[in-house]
Amino acid sequence: MEEMEEMEEVERVGKALKRTQGPYQWAMYDNWERLKRHYSDNPREVLVPLTTNNDTVLHVVAFAGRKDMLEFLISLIKEARQLHHALTMENGQGNTALHEVAATGNLEAGMLWVGLDNRVRIELARLDLHQNGARVIEIRNQLGETPLYRAAAFGHTKLAKYLATQVVDDIELHFQRHVDQVSILHIAVIGQHFETAVWLQKEYQNLAERKESNGFTSLQLLARMPSAFQGKFRKNKWKMLIYKCTIYSMHNTKANYFYNIPINVPIFCKFNNLPRDILGWPRIRMMYKEMQKQKSLLELTHLLVKKDHSWVESKKKMDGTISLVPSHDRGEEEEETRPIHKYTPLLMATSTGIAQIVEKVLQLHPQAAEAHDIDNQQNILHIAIKHRRLQIFKLVKKSKSITLRMAMKNDRDGNTILHQAAYMRYYSANTQRVGGPALQLQEELRWMVRVEKIMPPHFIMHHNHKGLTAEELFNSEHAKLLQSAQEWMKGTAQSCSTVAALVATVVYAAAYTAPGGYDSNGLPLLRDSAFFVTFVITDTVSLISSLASLVTFLSILTSPFEYQDFYRSLPFQLHLGFTLLFFSLVTTILTFTATIVLLIHLRKKWTTSLIYVVAFPVPVLGLMQLPLYKGFSQGLKYAFKKTRKIKFSICPASGS
Incomplete structure (x- = not known):
């Protein structure tokens, strides 16, 4: 019986949608004049669904960012109560047309929709008609997103600023969706809309302290995004040359705009400034947007690090003593691999290799150098070494005193920093960026020698809780790599000798x-x-x-x-x-x-x-x-x- 009812319902919806397939096709293929003529002749169909998601033509046109079409369609609705219904009508996901406008970032269309809602509510109040529901700017979709939240999620800063000025009640209602507790700053960082994120953090500074359902702050999310800190044009030398020349040109034409970007360009760039209409070139315009994005990213990093004090969470512990003889064997117990989401932003950025965040934290909070993971008792030097983060290793090594203090710390399992270099648990050939097992093994040996240079001499023969020195641990961990390197080297030498x-x-x-x-x-x-x-x-x-x-x-x-x-x-x-x-x-x-x-x-x-x-x-x-x-x-x-x-x-x- 239930199956029959479901089949009848599907058939009914299918027949209803078949009658609107013409308007749907005209909207999808930008045939706006034909769409106008259709709804001029059939004004009552403006609120009829066009899609299986219950999107009306207002939703579709709003997502297309056509303010002129929205004005035309709204003009076909004469009665105030019906117009209010059109403004607040939701599709299958709970999105109003203003939610769709927020996704496209059309500021004029957003102003039109909010202005219409204000006028309709005033008209209904004048006629003493009962108003149901919240204002269109306060309506949440099924995820709990308001239009302001959605505009920030898509990186439309101008529209988000405008919508924020139209909020008359508690603006906190727009800062978090109820499904996963992701804040408006979280969603801007996830989408890598750093200009929007900078505005949000400057305007509402308490957003930096908010955590989503997994316990991540916005800085922790940023610390898990190493690709965002890697410029798109740094891998290609020619593109990097153009990139630097563009920076220099923009630096000359826009005073102090790139004040925090080092200008180190070839001499000929300084005598041949780029033309004024350079932004008309697609590739140069792309580079210009990338420069703006990197500038906003660095500014956001500064703002978030300034508000972060999670590095203070480290607890005091007794320093491990040096053991020159094998200690009590703890059996088959392995070093616990702590979930990365439990790390503080400093430790998380160290493990992912984002030197910009680590450098900014140490610059604004120098005492953070003493911070360590509470569970495993590993400081940033331990983590940088075991994850093979050379840039952060060099950053920490700038201060001999700090380096020596951190190098003398052992983790929960009695491992020194030299033991961390011997482990291959976090080894990745992509990190070393060398080809062939033999060259990978060479990099591992160099890494051990590099770490040994900053070790106190009496720590070298220290045994961890498993009774292993760093040498013994290195040999056991790299046995398979040694075998692969031997086979690769022999095969290569034989082929080349032939x-x-x-x-x-x-x-x-x-x-x-x-x-x-x-x-x-x-x-x-x-x-x-x-x-x-x-x-x-x-x-x-x-x-x-x-x-x-x-x-x-x-x-x-x-x-x-x-x-x-x-x-x-x-x-x-x-x-x-x-x-x-x-x-x-x-x-x-x-x-x-x-x-x-x-x-x-x-x-x-x-x-x-x-x-x-x-x-x-x-x-x-x-x-x-x-x-x-x-x-x-x-x-x-x-x-x-x-x-x-x-x-x-x-x-x-x-x-x-």
């Missing part, structure tokens, strides 16, 4: 086959040509570099592949072998070019053209190998840099 041997064979054979042949005395016929000299030189260089590359890769294959080998020698040999192999390939191409030119006796212009054609792969190949040279330069840097020897055996000969 290529190097092949190149050496080719150029060796070419050395005894002079282009053009030999005379009766056994001398090359073309020995007086400049291209023959080029052929001899490039062939010799190619043979030497390919053989040197082969020797380098063979030396890798004969390595014991222990931890200490991956710290410096093996990565350096790999970069050196790659470079020599690359150089041998380039000189082989030049040898081939010189040979072709010597063999073809054409006019000069044809010879020149041929040189250009044949030599074209050389720069292309060079551009493709730029990452290789970058890696090689890093290898040279670490190979010849004067670093002290590792004082403890994180690289044991056994490799265990």
Whole structure:
């Protein structure tokens, strides 16, 4: 029986919607004139639903942001009570037309709707007609959102400001939705509408202290958004160049607008200011909006950090003592991984790697450096190290006194900061941004050495509650990575040595086959040509570099592949072998070019053209190998840099 009733209801709604499919299509495809003619002839259908969500034409037009169409449709409703019903009519989600206007940010349409509501209420009061419900600006949808809340959620600051001025009762009713207790500042931060969030925090400063149902403040939400602090144009050098030039130009045309953005641009940008109509260019306009967004983000960070004192929550504890012998084994108990939402904003920003928030907290609240996680008793240095946050690590390291104080703290499980560096629980290859297991292991070894440098010497042999030193913990945690690095390094060396041997064979054979042949005395016929000299030189260089590359890769294959080998020698040999192999390939191409030119006796212009054609792969190949040279330069840097020897055996000969 119930199924029959449901089927009948569905059929009834379907037939009703079929009658309005014309107006729906005209609205969806912006055929506004046809829509006007239809409702001019059928004014009573203005309040008839067009969609399965019970959206009327007023909802659809409001979402399209058409103020002129709203004025026309409202003019078709003459009776005051019916007009009040049209203004406050809700769709299936509880949204009025003003909610839809708030989503689009049309200020004029919002002013029109609020003004109409005020006039209708006055008219109904004059006629002594009973008014039901709240004002249209105070109506909440099913999520508990008012139009003001919804305007802030979509980042429409101007409309949100206007709606805030129209609130005559308690404005607190507009600051939080009842479904999940997300405040109006929370929703602006989640949507990354930082200009709106800055206005809200400046105007209503108590919003920074509000928490949503999971216990997050707005600063905690911001601390979980590392992508927001990463400029879109920082990864591309050319875009970054234009970005900086644009900043400089805007800095000159708009006084002090970018006062908090460092202006460090190439010299030629200072002498060639960008044109005044630069914002007409789509890409430059996008960069300009990104600059405004970053400016608002930094300002919002400052405002929220200034109001935050959660770092004071840390409780005092007894400092762990140094243990040079294995302590009582706590069994299989693992270090508790605390849910990140229980962290304070400072610790949360440290774990996610947002150095801007950490720096601002330490700037405004210097004592926050002493803060630590209450449960695990880990300070920001512990968290930065275990999450491999190098930028924050360097930030904390600026003060030797603070660094030493934090480095002497042990966490709940007796782990020093060196133990944190040995753990791989929070390890991510994306954080290191290096390719290949061997280079990843090298970065891990460097990270251990970097942390060891700030450790008190007597902490190095400390045993945690599981009876492990940092060395033993590192070896057990990285055993699988060591195995992968060994296999990867062997496979790479074998493949490259094969290529190097092949190149050496080719150029060796070419050395005894002079282009053009030999005379009766056994001398090359073309020995007086400049291209023959080029052929001899490039062939010799190619043979030497390919053989040197082969020797380098063979030396890798004969390595014991222990931890200490991956710290410096093996990565350096790999970069050196790659470079020599690359150089041998380039000189082989030049040898081939010189040979072709010597063999073809054409006019000069044809010879020149041929040189250009044949030599074209050389720069292309060079551009493709730029990452290789970058890696090689890093290898040279670490190979010849004067670093002290590792004082403890994180690289044991056994490799265990």
